[in-house]
Amino acid sequence: MSGVPVLEAKGICKYFGGLKAVESVDMQVQKGDIFGIIGPNGAGKTTFFNMCTGVYAPTKGEIFLQGENITKMAPDKIARKKMARTFQNLQLFKFMSVLDNVKIGCHTKTKTNMADAILHTKRYKEDEKYAVEKSLEILESIGLADYKDTMAGNLAYGMQRKVEIARALALDPVILLLDEPAAGMNPNETASLMEFIKMLNGKGYTIAVIEHDMKFIMNSCNRILVLNFGQKLCEGTPDEIKSNQQVQEAYFGKGIVAGEAVKVNG
Amino acid sequence: MEYILNQLINGICQGSIYALMAIGYSVIVGVVGMVTFTYGEIMMIGAFSSYYIFTGLSNNLPLAILGAFAGSFIIGSIVYKLCYERFFNAPRHISLLCTIGISMLIKNLAQIVFGPDTKPVLNVIDNTTFTLNLFGANLNIRLLQIVVIVLVIVFAVALTLFFNKTKWGVMLRAVSQNKDASYLMGISVKRTALLGNCIGCGFGGIAGILLALYYGSVSATMGASYSTKAFAASVLGGLVDIRFSALGGLCIGIIENMGIIFTSATFRDVFAFAFLILILIIRPQGFVSKKGARV
Amino acid sequence: MMQQAKAFYEKYKVIILIVLAAVLAILPFVIKKTLYIRYLCNIMMYATLAGSLNAINGYSGQFCLGQAGFFAIGAYTGAALAKNFGISFWPLLIVGGLMAMVVGFIVSLPTLRLSGIYLSIVTLGASEIIRIIAQTWEPVTGGSMGIKQIPYPEFFGVDMFKPQNYYYIFLALLILFLFVTNRVLKSRVGRAWMSIREDEIASKSLGVETSRYKSTNFMYGAFWAGVIGVAYAPFVNYIEASQFTTDTGFNVLAMVVLGGQGTLAGPILGSVVVTVLTEALRFLESWRYVIYALLIIFMMWVRPQGLMGASNSMLAGGKIKVKEEKKKGGEAK
Numbered sequence: 006m007s008g009v010p011v012l013e014a015k016g017i018c019k020y021f022g023g024l025k026a027v028e029s030v031d032m033q034v035q036k037g038d039i040f041g042i043i044g045p046n047g048a049g050k051t052t053f054f055n056m057c058t059g060v061y062a063p064t065k066g067e068i069f070l071q072g073e074n075i076t077k078m079a080p081d082k083i084a085r086k087k088m089a090r091t092f093q094n095l096q097l098f099k100f101m102s103v104l105d106n107v108k109i110g111c112h113t114k115t116k117t118n119m120a121d122a123i124l125h126t127k128r129y130k131e132d133e134k135y136a137v138e139k140s141l142e143i144l145e146s147i148g149l150a151d152y153k154d155t156m157a158g159n160l161a162y163g164m165q166r167k168v169e170i171a172r173a174l175a176l177d178p179v180i181l182l183l184d185e186p187a188a189g190m191n192p193n194e195t196a197s198l199m200e201f202i203k204m205l206n207g208k209g210y211t212i213a214v215i216e217h218d219m220k221f222i223m224n225s226c227n228r229i230l231v232l233n234f235g236q237k238l239c240e241g242t243p244d245e246i247k248s249n250q251q252v253q254e255a256y257f258g259k260g261i262v263a264g265e266a267v268k269v270n271g
Numbered sequence: 272m273e274y275i276l277n278q279l280i281n282g283i284c285q286g287s288i289y290a291l292m293a294i295g296y297s298v299i300v301g302v303v304g305m306v307t308f309t310y311g312e313i314m315m316i317g318a319f320s321s322y323y324i325f326t327g328l329s330n331n332l333p334l335a336i337l338g339a340f341a342g343s344f345i346i347g348s349i350v351y352k353l354c355y356e357r358f359f360n361a362p363r364h365i366s367l368l369c370t371i372g373i374s375m376l377i378k379n380l381a382q383i384v385f386g387p388d389t390k391p392v393l394n395v396i397d398n399t400t401f402t403l404n405l406f407g408a409n410l411n412i413r414l415l416q417i418v419v420i421v422l423v424i425v426f427a428v429a430l431t432l433f434f435n436k437t438k439w440g441v442m443l444r445a446v447s448q449n450k451d452a453s454y455l456m457g458i459s460v461k462r463t464a465l466l467g468n469c470i471g472c473g474f475g476g477i478a479g480i481l482l483a484l485y486y487g488s489v490s491a492t493m494g495a496s497y498s499t500k501a502f503a504a505s506v507l508g509g510l511v512d513i514r515f516s517a518l519g520g521l522c523i524g525i526i527e528n529m530g531i532i533f534t535s536a537t538f539r540d541v542f543a544f545a546f547l548i549l550i551l552i553i554r555p556q557g558f559v560s561k562k563g564a565r566v
Numbered sequence: 567m568m569q570q571a572k573a574f575y576e577k578y579k580v581i582i583l584i585v586l587a588a589v590l591a592i593l594p595f596v597i598k599k600t601l602y603i604r605y606l607c608n609i610m611m612y613a614t615l616a617g618s619l620n621a622i623n624g625y626s627g628q629f630c631l632g633q634a635g636f637f638a639i640g641a642y643t644g645a646a647l648a649k650n651f652g653i654s655f656w657p658l659l660i661v662g663g664l665m666a667m668v669v670g671f672i673v674s675l676p677t678l679r680l681s682g683i684y685l686s687i688v689t690l691g692a693s694e695i696i697r698i699i700a701q702t703w704e705p706v707t708g709g710s711m712g713i714k715q716i717p718y719p720e721f722f723g724v725d726m727f728k729p730q731n732y733y734y735i736f737l738a739l740l741i742l743f744l745f746v747t748n749r750v751l752k753s754r755v756g757r758a759w760m761s762i763r764e765d766e767i768a769s770k771s772l773g774v775e776t777s778r779y780k781s782t783n784f785m786y787g788a789f790w791a792g793v794i795g796v797a798y799a800p801f802v803n804y805i806e807a808s809q810f811t812t813d814t815g816f817n818v819l820a821m822v823v824l825g826g827q828g829t830l831a832g833p834i835l836g837s838v839v840v841t842v843l844t845e846a847l848r849f850l851e852s853w854r855y856v857i858y859a860l861l862i863i864f865m866m867w868v869r870p871q872g873l874m875g876a877s878n879s880m881l882a883g884g885k886i887k888v889k890e891e892k893k894k895g896g897e898a899k
Contacts, residue, residue: 058771060767060770060771079770080767080770080771081770081771081772081773081774081775081776084770084771084772084773085773089771089772090771092767092768092771096765096767096768096771097764097765097768098760098761098764098765098768098769099764099765100764101757101760101761101764105757105760108754108757109757109758109761109769109772109774110772111754112754112757112758112772112773112774113772113773115754117753117754117755118755119750119753119755119782119786121753122749122750122752122753122754122755122756123746123749123750125749129753132754133753136754172772173772175772176772176773306683353863354863357867358866361870362870363629363682363683364623364629364823365866365870366866367629367683367686368819368820368823368862368866369862369863369866369867371816371819371820371862372820372859372860372862372863372866373859373863374859375813375816375855375858375859375862376856376859376860376863379852379853379855379856379859380856382852383852383853383856495812499687499690499691499694502687503687503691506684506687510683535702537698537701537702538698538702540694540698541694541695541698541699544691544692544694544695545691545695547687547688547691548676548688548691548692551676551680551684551687551688552675552676552679
């Protein structure tokens with residue numbers, strides 16, 4: 006592997022009181038990866054994402070974005086460093102149009118302040134033009150251009166997920182964190198989403214994705230991190246993961262309780 | 272020094288009334304899960320119920336307390352039906368505005384029905400003053416103050432017992448912690464919330480009668496400034512914790528009375544608010560360690 | 567029907583607005599009764615004040631209850647400076663606005679860490695503190711006596727004393743307010759505010775500096791409340807602390823909510839309804855407040871999003887309610 010990893014976590018931990026939600030996890034996402042994070046429910050995947058994006062401050066450990074330490078940075082600062090994310094349970098701006106949703110994604114790329122807005126200065130005009138063009142371009146590529154004036158909350162569930170991705174793309178991210186993008190989608194939608202994510206990756210976006218859909222993960226990711234009870238079980242290519250005994254134990258058990266398996270791995 | 276100690280006594284006495292107000296308030300907020308702006312008017316209703324018992328029947332304090340409790344209990348159930356029951360799942364500001372509306376309604380109706388002027392509540396309790404000589408300072412404690420403090424303690428203990436020892440009390444606590452789970456456990460959330468709201472209002476009514484006794488008067492507009500104090504006090508308790516709310520009430524009472532030593536009495540309300548804002552800046556969740564997340 | 571009206575409006579927007587402005591401009595010549603002009607002045611003043619509150623409550627979703635405080639700051643700044651230093655009305659509009667804005671900034675500092683009801687209470691508390699200060703700070707505010715005989719503004723030698731003339735001040739301020747606010751809302755700033763209203767965490771994740779925008783939102787609302795406060799003082803000619811109680815704040819809030827939060831036209835409509843109602847019901851004396859209170863409760867029951875609000879607006883809770891009711895299953899009605 007060459008170069009500085011796009012996103013790197015070094016031994017990060019998050020404790021909620023006595024609960025060790027995430028326990029010293031290391032991770033490196035390289036440029037161009039589709040990096041999958043899997044694990045049973047409650048394995049700490051979303052907590053891990055929340056730490057990366059600054060929603061939670063890690064109890065211990067450090068996070069680097071393109072070599073820059075972003076530990077304990079506020080979420081909006083991290084977004085300015087071009088890390089974009091989507092949410093597990095859809096946090097769209099439901100009562101704004103699809104276009105406006107994506108336009109907010111352009112927030113960091115534009116600079117209009119209140120005076121500009123009132124006086125309609127050149128900066129305002131340029132920014133609006135940029136925001137509209139950029140948003141339409143993204144919506145076009147994601148196939149939602151027809152719905153640009155629809156209220157986001159009125160769209161079908163699968164489409165709402167896409168709007169959320171479109172919104173994140175407007176940040177021009179160096180890395181895109183997708184938290185269960187296929188949750189609640191039917192198999193057809195999942196398949197088209199998978200294609201879409203691969204297409205994004207082909208365009209040069211680096212993507213980290215949490216997903217439960219194994220087919221999705223195994224077919225599209227080139228590296229996978231497996232978490233279980235907040236700890237890193239293993240990391241590797243899909244084939245390595247498939248053949249890894251610990252992973253199989255975590256998912257299917259081996260006749261003893263899963264907790265035992267964790268202890269064995271220390 | 273003498274003055275300061277006497278103010279401290281006044282502060283404790285007033286603070287204990289605030290504590291009772293705050294207890295009622297946090298019961299309401301805890302069980303219903305929504306804040307209310309009607310509380311001041313509830314207290315006013317309680318105070319007026321007692322006033323009419325005093326003037327119409329006799330100077331019987333227990334009877335008046337019962338009357339105040341009943342009066343505000345009934346108003347509480349009306350408030351619940353109008354402001355909360357429908358809006359459990361709606362955005363918070365809707366029920367909040369409803370309570371503002373009810374507050375205006377009760378206040379203005381009261382001015383029409385009870386009359387706009389201030390009415391005296393006198394001679395219910397003998398105007399005896401005990402003087403204590405402590406380290407050369409003369410401390411004046413009125414019988415009224417002792418009665419007030421004792422009553423507050425009695426009611427606080429009674430409520431604690433109710434919450435911990437009775438089936439309804441346990442249900443109320445369950446609802447205040449988690450409505451969905453309580454519902455799944457077979458508790459009728461709406462009925463329990465109604466009861467909680469009414470009990471909270473009943474305590475507000477009792478606080479109202481204590482205020483009437485303490486200041487010797489009742490008026491239709493008396494509620495406004497006290498409702499914010501009740502709120503301030505229960506914010507200190509994280510809005511839902513009864514013990515800390517009571518402590519908050521006591522604190523506000525003492526701070527107010529200490530504060531006016533240095534300035535004029537018109538600034539009384541400023542101290543309560545400034546203290547509240549200060550607390551919210553330093554420790555938004557109040558004294559309690561757990562955050563009262565629902566509101 | 568609604569759709570058609572909307573489409574029609576979109577098509578002839580500019581013409582409609584110009585005609586409307588022209589009609590409003592000639593009204594003082596048509597209506598001869600000074601009293602009615604006074605009512606119109608009141609309506610426009612409250613429309614702007616309610617609009618300034620709506621800029622906070624309706625767009626960034628912070629539930630401010632203390633607009634009366636900012637209003638008072640503007641009124642007292644304008645009145646005191648005009649009376650004691652003879653400063654002209656027009657620069658005072660800005661000065662009063664800025665003063666309120668500074669106070670708005672200070673109030674917004676603790677509220678940045680707070681949300682929901684805590685925020686509301688801080689704003690309420692701040693408004694009460696301002697009122698009590700106004701009531702006691704005698705050298706500047708005249709204490710409980712208030713400030714009397716505030717100088718009337720002059721416009722190129724024309725004394726604005728008559729309501730017929732004052733009418734134009736309020737009209738101009740209202741139009742200016744709507745124009746500016748409309749532009750702000752349709753820009754990056756307005757979108758940032760609305761995104762905070764809808765989902766603050768998501769908004770942060772997209773790089774919106776939510777604290778800063780919440781703060782500027784507060785300052786914006788406070789600024790306009792201050793400006794209209796400056797204009798209000800000479801109009802009534804006499805201000806005192808009891809005009810700025812929390813009830814005044816609630817009254818303005820009621821206008822915003824009755825009209826429809828999060829819409830530009832809502833507060834105007836709300837102001838019309840409330841002002842007309844309170845004047846028309848004057849013969850009922852104190853019963854009119856009872857009716858007013860009942861109206862608020864009634865509106866919350868049947869149309870919580872306000873007269874102008876869309877049924878699917880965030881603030882109506884229509885949809886959210888339906889969804890959550892489903893989730894909650896068949897809880898006993």
